[in-house]
Amino acid sequence: MRASKSRVLHRSLRETPPKAIGGEGVWLIAEDGRRILDASGGAAVSCLGHQHPRVLEAMSRQASKLAYAHTAFFSSEPAEALADKLVGHEPGGLAYAYLVSGGSEAVEAGIKLARQYFIEIGQPQRRHFIARRQSYHGNTLGALAAGGNAWRREPYAPLLSSAFSHVTPAFAYHEKRDGESETDFVSRLAAELEEEFQRLGPENVAAFIAEPVVGATAGCVPAPEGYFRAVREICDSYGALVIFDEVMCGMGRTGTLHAWEQEGIAPDIQAIAKGLGGGYQPIGAMLASGRIVDAVRDGSGAFQHGHTYLAHPMACAAALEVQRVIDAEQLLDRVKKLGSQLERRLTERFGNHRHIGDIRGRGLFQAIELVADRPTRAPFDPALKLHQRVKAIAFEGGLGCYPAGGTVDGRSGDHVLLAPPYIATSDNIDMIVDRLGQAV
Ligand code: PMP
DSSP states (O other), X not given: OEEOOOSSOOSSSSEEOOOEEEEEBTEEEETTSOEEEETTHHHHTOTTOBOOHHHHHHHHHHHHHOSOOOTTTOOOHHHHHHHHHHHTTOTTOEEEEEEESSHHHHHHHHHHHHHHHXXXXXXXXXXXXXXXXXXXXXXXXXXXXXXXXXXXXGGGGGGSOTTEEEEOOOOHHHHSOTTOOHHHHHHHHHHHHHHHHHHHOGGGEEEEEEOSEEOTTTSSEEOOTTHHHHHHHHHHHHTOEEEEEOTTTTTTTTSSSSGGGGTTOOOSEEEEOGGGTTTSSOOEEEEEEHHHHHHHHHXXXXXXXXXXXXXXXXXXXXXXXXXXXXXXXXXXXXXXXHXXXXXXXXXXXXXXXXXXXXXXXETTEEEEEEOSBTTTTBOOOGGGOHHHHHHHHHHHTTEEOEEEEEEETTEEEEEEXXXXXXXOOHHHHHHHHHHHHHHO
């Protein structure tokens, strides 16, 4: 990092990161020629790594035909084909895809569609959403209101909607009490959700929104067995919808196309992004069940939501090819295999480390949690920003990993996330763990 002379408004206003000038498979190349092993795919984005020839070719083909046509006038071949691909084989009844430019837009589209659905079916009072603390749903104001991440929310709090409340997340490492069984933990969370419905008045709740595997706020946290089935049951009993945010954990990252497939239930609405386009183009999507879209179609007939770059043909062409490559190269099998290897190697390396409290995740979505004291799970002083330091040291050592932390819900934490490209090799996985080990 060097002092900023850049006119780009970077995340850090004090430092300009080095320029990335190239990419090759799992490697990113910095301006000084250094090769960085992209162990987090940026932020779980680059599922096919960099410069995949088939995706470049598809983008080039589309660019030579048509880069952009506004959706008020036209659909496009890649948009139609991508939507067919995304919802064509859904067992859970997701029947339509609303194609946007990223994760926050997809989440907000889902929230708005849920709200509009209830207006159309004569339940306009359903305007409340239940989310979870220690969650992240995006950084635009609506998506930020949904998330439970206190330090991100704080500066903007007066601008955020009060239509969201937050319950305890299914985060066993911190929330399960000593001696409590997993089943009792799930029952306690379900009872809390019930209480929240009662507090709000069940007839006022539109939806419950959650990440099936929590990403950036807590570091790859899957829910205990049965939790999402209990959530689905409660929502069904009160006529509320279930919205899953799979922006980070979706599109194959956990070993199944959707992370919820491993939970035995399906959502009514889902947000996807990141791995959808693999970073080749900015794209996200809101997937919705036929029941919801049909009600809106039969009602007002229009979804009151639109962006200039909806269903951008270049973005759709890139995403379509990314998904075709994942199918053709059977990469989900590879995610499962490499994911097991990554988990095993992390456990070998950090299982007895006195400052690694937890190793968790699914598939190629794994994290370690740094703690000051393992027996009590006490965190390090948040002022140390250890997750950022590990990231910086790892980067110096040629490894790109994703730091997560800060104070969430009054609790601080330091997590390092790994989300390597699905095309990684077994040797790449070993190298990731070795380099992370050195950094830690
Ligand atoms: N939801 C989740 C779970 C995410 O991880 C993110 C991005 N980290 C978002 C929503 C927002 O996506 P975007 O940054 O593309 O707006």
